[in-house]
Amino acid sequence: MSIFRTQQLVCWPLPSIEIDVTSTLRKLLKAMLGSLRDLLPIFLVIVFFQFGVLQQPLPNVGQLLLGVLFVVLGLTFFIHGLEQGLFPIGESMATAFARKGSLFWLVTFAFCLGFGTTVAEPALIAVAAEAADVAAAGAMIEASDTAREEYATGLRYTVAFSVGLAIVIGVVRILKGWPLQWLIIAGYVLVVIMTTFAPEEIIGIAYDSGGVTTSTITVPLVTALGVGLASSIRGRNPMIDGFGLIALASLTPMIFVMGYGMLIQ
Amino acid sequence: MSIVSAVVEVTLSTVHDVLPIAAIIFGFQFLVLRRKPANLGAILWGFGWVLVGLSLFLLGLEWCLFPLGRMMAEQLTDPAFIQASHGLKEGSGEINWKDYYWVYIFAFTIGFSTTIAEPSLIAVAIKANEVSGGAISISGLRISVALGVAVGISLGCYRIVVGDPIHWYIIGGYVLVVLQTTVAPRLIIPLAYDSGGVTTSTVTVPLVAALGLGLSETVPGRNPLFDGFGLIAFASLFPILSVMAYAQLAEFRARITRRKSKDNIN
Numbered sequence: 001m002s003i004f005r006t007q008q009l010v011c012w013p014l015p016s017i018e019i020d021v022t023s024t025l026r027k028l029l030k031a032m033l034g035s036l037r038d039l040l041p042i043f044l045v046i047v048f049f050q051f052g053v054l055q056q057p058l059p060n061v062g063q064l065l066l067g068v069l070f071v072v073l074g075l076t077f078f079i080h081g082l083e084q085g086l087f088p089i090g091e092s093m094a095t096a097f098a099r100k101g102s103l104f105w106l107v108t109f110a111f112c113l114g115f116g117t118t119v120a121e122p123a124l125i126a127v128a129a130e131a132a133d134v135a136a137a138g139a140m141i142e143a144s145d146t147a148r149e150e151y152a153t154g155l156r157y158t159v160a161f162s163v164g165l166a167i168v169i170g171v172v173r174i175l176k177g178w179p180l181q182w183l184i185i186a187g188y189v190l191v192v193i194m195t196t197f198a199p200e201e202i203i204g205i206a207y208d209s210g211g212v213t214t215s216t217i218t219v220p221l222v223t224a225l226g227v228g229l230a231s232s233i234r235g236r237n238p239m240i241d242g243f244g245l246i247a248l249a250s251l252t253p254m255i256f257v258m259g260y261g262m263l264i265q
Numbered sequence: 266m267s268i269v270s271a272v273v274e275v276t277l278s279t280v281h282d283v284l285p286i287a288a289i290i291f292g293f294q295f296l297v298l299r300r301k302p303a304n305l306g307a308i309l310w311g312f313g314w315v316l317v318g319l320s321l322f323l324l325g326l327e328w329c330l331f332p333l334g335r336m337m338a339e340q341l342t343d344p345a346f347i348q349a350s351h352g353l354k355e356g357s358g359e360i361n362w363k364d365y366y367w368v369y370i371f372a373f374t375i376g377f378s379t380t381i382a383e384p385s386l387i388a389v390a391i392k393a394n395e396v397s398g399g400a401i402s403i404s405g406l407r408i409s410v411a412l413g414v415a416v417g418i419s420l421g422c423y424r425i426v427v428g429d430p431i432h433w434y435i436i437g438g439y440v441l442v443v444l445q446t447t448v449a450p451r452l453i454i455p456l457a458y459d460s461g462g463v464t465t466s467t468v469t470v471p472l473v474a475a476l477g478l479g480l481s482e483t484v485p486g487r488n489p490l491f492d493g494f495g496l497i498a499f500a501s502l503f504p505i506l507s508v509m510a511y512a513q514l515a516e517f518r519a520r521i522t523r524r525k526s527k528d529n530i531n
Binding site: 038039041042044045046048049050053054058059063064065066067068069070071072073074075076077078079080081082083084085086087088089092093096097100105109112113116117119120121122123130134180181184185188191192195200201203204205207208210211212214215216217218219220221223224227237238239240241242243244245246247249250 | 268281282283285286288289290293294297298300302303304307308309310311312313314315316317318319320321322323324325326327328329330332333334337340341346367371374375377378379381382384385387388389391392393396397431432435436439442443446451452454455456458459461462463464465466467468470491492493494495496497498500501
């Protein structure tokens with residue numbers, strides 16, 4: 001038996017590349033029509049404001065048109081890849097972890113996924129830098145570049161840690177079947193309490209940090225993970241228990257950023 | 266040539282962003298789970314599509330939407346534009362919060378339209394549609410989230426213009442969320458909470474940030490360092506309310522149809 005398993009391990013065949021070209025093309029074409037429809041509202045808003053309200057010509061029309069083409073193609077490819085790659089891997093991993101039955105590895109994976117996808121998130125890096133400027137202007141830290149850098153890095157790791165923790169809490173919640181609303185409401189109460197103690201300058205940034213942590217690649221993965229876990233555990237409803245990881249991941253950064261602001265003060 | 270180099274540059278930076286995620290996923294897949302996923306070839310191709318798609322998407326946004334959106338945010342919040350749209354002479358008279366109506370309309374429409382195009386929301390909507398067995402429609406969920414974002418950003422702009430402290434709005438929103446949670450259909454609650462977090466990513470955040478910055482720079486008495494923030498928080502809070510409302514509405518309509526069909530049978 002054990003020999004058999006090692007053999008299986010060694011002999012992974014290389015991924016077979018048999019892709020039905022016509023069906024891929026058909027799917028892409030369908031996705032492209034969808035993307036065009038999705039992007040139409042933005043186009044209408046821009047045209048209305050540019051010509052109707054501001055009454056100005058469009059600058060740099062050639063580059064604009066190329067940009068539009070890229071956006072349409074990009075969204076099409078992304079959606080296609082989502083259904084081919086991100087969703088299946090998220091779900092297959094969730095099932096595999098559920099079958100393996102090791103809580104330790106599941107929790108470790110959840111933390112790594114949350115932490116690893118957040119720490120390098122460009123939106124978070126930008127927000128952390130702005131937060132450092134605010135802190136320097138509010139004389140909470142020295143107005144030197146090193147102090148700012150230190151503050152921004154600390155903040156980034158704090159937020160990444162909080163997202164890792166959120167995914168861990170969320171995964172444990174799915175396993176135990178706790179109702180999400182109690183966790184979220186408790187989090188809200190904590191946010192409100194901390195708002196009264198946190199330095200005023202940090203509050204706006206803290207509230208915003210909840211929204212910026214969840215990136216375009218993390219969201220599909222984490223959603224597929226949650227839904228996959230809830231589907232493979234008996235007694236869990238994927239609708240009630242499967243969603244909610246992102247909600248937790250947008251809540252904990254608010255608490256931790258305010259906590260960070262209070263500590264540094 | 267510059268196009269090619271721009272594409273390469275953006276692709277490289279996307280690869281850089283995706284690399285840690287891929288490392289975690291495949292690391293755990295091969296070292297801990299030690300099981301080959303059923304269709305590894307298709308999955309790897311899928312990652313490739315995601316990578317290329319996201320790079321093109323970001324580059325396209327950087328070329329068409331962001332510069333235009335930022336310029337519009339700047340121009341619409343410019344006091345000169347607001348006075349001109351009222352036929353006021355430059356520098357004469359106070360600007361009332363109502364005079365910023367084009368800003369609110371812009372905030373509403375751009376919030377709505379960018380949310381409709383948000384890739385992560387599309388992902389969650391596809392999943393929710395699949396899990397609910399079609400009971401939650403993809404477009405229904407996306408439109409209700411987009412309406413929530415639109416209302417949230419407009420209200421956030423109003424807050425920056427009048428200068429109220431942000432926490433009263435957010436705490437008020439929380440109270441509404443808690444109250445609505447008690448009456449909303451149980452199945453929708455986790456999805457509604459999630460939709461707060463997914464709305465604000467690639468497309469919406471840069472434009473909304475520009476709007477907040479433009480407003481806090483030009484409205485007298487506001488400091489962009491402190492008042493420019495908060496729009497994203499509004500955009501993450503209001504979709505929770507609107508998605509729960511969407512489910513309540515769907516339930517209400519289903520109840521009416523059920524009653525009608527019962528009447529028809531009788």
